Amino acid sequence: MADWDIRKLRILRTLHELGTVTATAEALHLTPSAVSQQLTGLAKALGVTLLEAHGRRVRLTGAAHLVLRHAEEVFAQLERADAELLGHLRGEAGQVRVGAFSTAIPALVVPAVRELRRTHPGLAVTVRETEAAAAYELLAAGGVELALSLAAHAPAPRDPKFSRFPLLADPLDVALPAGHPLAAEPALRLADLAGEPWIFGSSGPWSQITVAACESAGFVPEQAHAAAGWSAILAMVAAGMGVALVPRMALAGGCGTPDGAGIALRVLHADQPRRHVVAAVRRGGEGAPGPARVLAALHRAAAAQARGRTAAGPPREAPGTVQSP
Secondary structure (H helix, E strand, O other): OOOOHHHHHHHHHHHHHHHHHHHHHHHHHHOOHHHHHHHHHHHHHHHOOOOEEEEEEEEEEEHHHHHHHHHHHHHHHHHHHHHHHHHHHOOOOOEEEEEEOOHHHHHHHHHHHHHHHHOOEEEEEEEEEEEEHHHHHHOOOOOOEEEEEEEOOOOOOOOEEEEEEEEEEEEEEEEEEEEOOOOOOOOOHHHHHOOHHHHEOOOOOOHHHHHEEEEHHOOEEEEEOOOOHHHHHHHHHHHHEEEEEEEHHHHHHHOOOOOOOOEEEOOOOOOOOOEEEEEEOOOHHHHOHHHHHHHHHHHHHHHHHHHHHHHOOOOOOOOOOOOOE
């Protein structure tokens, strides 16, 4: 295969444009002899004659014009590569893989992706749903560049593998059957529900979050039923089978308001429990332009989520079903 030296091809193209070796040398800040040597080397590498004498000047041969025709395509492709590489370096192109737990996807990830599609269409964001507790394993293994998890499942704060960024404090409201005696209690507290049958997962993050919130209120919840999906949990609440804590992000993040009758959602104003959503990257990865742009968009989505809650006020009585935590 011939040796297509890009630098020498540029000299040949300049000679074609300017017509003389002297003008080419001046334009490229070379000596005329250096131009001649470079073109002689290119001709030898390609195995063709590129120049022929024409009086006191030289002119390009048919082979030289053929070489230039293909060289122009190479130059154009290099320009595109330069532009794409510059975009990648600026975080305007490339791919960022995001791992997130299910309720974070409609509430935070989807709004961030929508914004980035509008502002940075060359930056592709791919999403992988994962359990909150497994997000760090996926991140450490290189499966994603950015992970959304819960602070309760973060490794030790001094773990040198990760950099973490708080995104959102997600309030937990309580779902009661609509006819429950405490459904209209004006100053409902979590401790008021100490004697109630509770519905939450048998293991995993939601089990831990529910138990921790209740223990902070001074009691250990009696688990009457176990379920991981919000449709199952809220269906049982609507049937009067127990009460459950519901993350507000699950309702406000695109999961929709619940369907069917029978659910009263109440804000626990006095002792509002929360779960803390965090984003994480491998340490040092926060400086990469692509992940940095996605992280900034996630921060804006989280701020919009918080503003929306403030504007809408506390949730009213709402019937129904949403997605899993």
